[in-house]
Amino acid sequence: MKKIAILGAMTVAGLSAGAVSASTLEDVKARGKLNCGVTTGLVGFAAPNANGEWEGFDVGVCRAVAAAVLGDPTAVEFVPTTGKTRFTALASGEIDLLARNTTWTFSRDVDLKFEFVGINYYDGQGFMVPKELGVSSAKELDGATVCIQTGTTTELNLADFFRANNISYEPVPIETNAEAQPLYLEGACDVYTTDASGLAATRAAFENPGDHVVLPEIISKEPLGPLVRHGDNDWADINRWVLNALIAAEELGVTSANVAEMSASAGNNPEINRLLGTEGTLGEMLGLEADWAKNAIMAGGNYGELFEKNIGENTPIGLARGLNAQWTEGGLLYSPPFR
Amino acid sequence: MSTLSDPPSGSFQLSMLINDTRYRSYTFQFVALVLLVAAMAYLGWNLVQNLTAAGLNISYQFLGEPAGYDINQTLISYTSQSTHWRASLVGVLNTLLVAFLGCIMATIIGVVVGVLRLSNNWIVRKLTSFYVEIFRNVPVLIWILIIMAVFVAVLPQPRDFRGDNPEASMVLDAFAFTGRGFYSPAPIFGPGSGVVIAVFLASIVGIFAFRKHARKALFERGQLIPTFWPSVALFFIPAILAFFIMGRPIGLDYPELKGFNFQGGIFMRNSLIALWFALSIYTAAFIAENVRAGILAVSKGQTEAAASLGLRPNRIMNLVVLPQALRVIIPPLISHYLNLTKNSSLAIAVGYMDLTGTLGGITLNQTGRAIECVVLLMLFYLTISLSISALMNVYNNSVKLQER
């Protein structure tokens, strides 16, 4: 009965927190923490480890932004979101940035009023089946039971794919990746479908990853990227250019190992100098410190390092760079110039 | 709050608004109304502000657009090109289906357990009270998840039926119990099956008419006509005769293992069964307690009085105890049905596509129309609850009239 006091105490805390300012950047600085929306758990992209610390590729983006804005890669509050809650969480301001392998689509950008700041992973929807089924193409899946995560574009792609190929299937909708795993492993569905990267990550968590194959068909384009709310262009710029900085750093050969040395004094390459703040005032233009990009790169390394550390070929997830290689190496990663 | 003394004379003063009981209630109501309107206006204003800031609007147009997703259990025709409205309708029917099945099974289990709890067999008493306590005291969500997990993990999957030496086999070559659900033969209605069904329905009507006649004969002339065996005969014989006379028009479609799944027959999905079972056994634990309380509420004197009139035990139960017990049992029973229906919204935990799964799940996710979807969702449940409450009030009033 007397616990009404807790509400009261929270009101007090709210009153003392002071007024809320209009700009996300100022909010984040005042709070001293970045609220970053991630998945509820997808190994390699965002998942808490045994100590409860979040790790992964998407987590790396959050940390880089936090490092650029606040100078501290650990100043992030990770907010786990499901397919259902992610957009409301962002729209309502509960999170400042959503880095949850979210596909950039027209309606999300235009109708739901979000701003995708770039693409950090070029993906496509694939299928995973147990090897023993002997299936080699998605077109052989007539009558199969398919586990899908609800609230994602995969659900719509799946319907389109089966409809276009005039074959039938049984959808089994699942809320989170975690719930899908046991259903698939116990055989309650024949096929598990999600983004190819997600399939690789899920398969890596299995006891015997070798018993399962990812089918060759990729049935959709899934450009995954971090996104922010419409309307705060300054904040969108910061996020866009942090992501670009990570990509450009790889292209320019700036890594977490040599960034400290390179940013100590201006070097020969003017673009690196501008990027790292030893020349020009890019940081100031963004409303950040001059060493914003250095901090972002220090947080977890450049794009390539993040990739290799979390989802690359030497990790259990074992994704090849593929489309996600630098443009100089035949991929699609192409950061606009820092100028 | 009665005013006993004469109302104080004199002109109206402002302080009377608070201190005079005649005016104070108006003051309070006025304040409450103002606060309510202010709160509503505040929330509405915030909503408008937030929506304009986000550039969104409230619109139900999305209901007319193609849904784009597939639903695995549809009682009405539905494809991924149907509208969101149609998808919601599919969800409504699925909700009603699981609620209906759940209510029936919960009642059966609940009545049996409730009666057994009054048994004079010690072990049965203990077992049933163990059942009631364990199911009442653990959240239904946990039961749903347990049954689903056990279902998926313990039962064989279709792949186990495959091969020359399969790990699992079909029961009687007609029923398959798999982790994905139960497959059973489905009737195929050929030409002339309408006659068989009509005969069957007619014989059911006949059973009721016969029982009514027997009752009338008993009450008016004291003539005892046996009803049980004639009823059974009436139930089976005409329909079977019609079946053979029409040349066996109704056949069975057996499920068969084809490709990835069993094909044909009737398929009850694991999510439906898990939800149905869990809701039934959970609610049955509550119903059992009601039934027990209802029977105990009929005083022993009633039973003894009936016995002293020379009634046999089953007639005592039918004519004296049950009618009185039902008056105690039915109101809470209906509210348990209502709870079961509301709890069926937990379907979302096992991926059963009820209204919460379609309208409140996929449609909400795909369109991002959170406010509209949640409002519609609440309206649906509210309509169901209020109509059942209204029915219950009618019933309560009808039994009240018989009371003296």
Added chain:
Amino acid sequence: MSDTHAQTVAFVRQEMLPEQPPPASEQGVIKWMRQNLFDGWLNTLLTVLSLYFIYKIVAGAWPWFANGIWTTSSLAECRELLEGGVGACFSVLTERWNQLLFGFKYPPDQYWRPTLAFVLLLIAMAPVLFSKKFPRQMFIFTGLFPFIAFWLIWGGSLLTPLVALLGFVAGYVAFKKFEYQSFAMGMIAGLLATVIVWWLGGFITGAAPGFMALEAVPSRDLGGFMLNIILGTVCVSLSLPIGILLALGRQSDMIIIKWICVVFIEFIRGVPLITLLFVANVVLAYFLPPGTNFDLVLRVIIMITMFSSAYIAEVIRGGLAALPRGQYEAADSLGLDYAQSTRLIIMPQALKISIPGIVNVAVGLFKDTVLVSVISMFDLVGMIRGPILASTEWNGVYWELWGFAVLLFFVVCYGISQYSQWLERELATDHR
């Protein structure tokens, strides 16, 4: 007849025989078994069936339980140790024990805080639950407990709960001071005093954020069974006063207030809790002033409190309706006004009648707290379904985890319902 036969008839016994023990089949265990287990063929059949049923369960579960392994660090390791035999892998419980109880984000070095708060909760509840067995002074601690618990669990400066407490004290003092004028005046004065103290206190807490500060833990980091307990206790205790007000409002003669209460109660009771949680999760944010940000736990607390207060209101309304009319009239004839008669005469009796119902609602509410797992909060069920079952190590451990969850909830809920039955007997001193 006459007693002469005794002498004349030879075969009439003259002395009393000593009492014989009843035949072996009519006493002790055998009689009990005949009466309770084998009374008629139907009962015998039932007994045999039940025994078979029990045997099957025990025979199936016992080896599984007895061979349980408690020390491995993954399912694969555990299965290896079992060598294909039947046995449980309880090691998932030992390995993830802290996660199950506290969630995976609560700082491990701070586990002592919620544990201490839980122990204090038991101490604080003791005088409420067993008012006859504990000294009345302990109620002071009960009053302080919410503030201590808030400080312990959420951390941060001690000043925050202290100011909140001061606000309530100031409100109470002001209420007492103005109560003689009228109840309404007292309420207004009390509210004003509370708000003023909080407002002033806001400056103090803002000025000294580090005063006796524990490491702050955001409520997003709460999880595991702890979250269920927090939600359960907070919401039940908050919904009691609200429920009382709603019930009184629904009984009131004031037509507007009555209808507000009726609509609120019927609306809340008509929708499933899960839709209210959706509201908390995806809709509520749109109804708050732009820029404000409640955290999810607080929003959920608000929704669950609304939910349970509607149910409690109905229970209390039942209690009010069950009070004899004479009680109201007696209170009126003593010259008590509405506030006094409600507080001193009506409510104590109505609450006493409603106790079983309130406890039922409380148990139901505590069970319903697991629904927060559906909106991606990591309570006990959320932890099991999410991080634990999805982890590489423990993929596929169902029985052990779910059995543990069932056990925890059963112990708590069964305990509460047994308590309520005890309390009912304890209070059954009235004239009914």
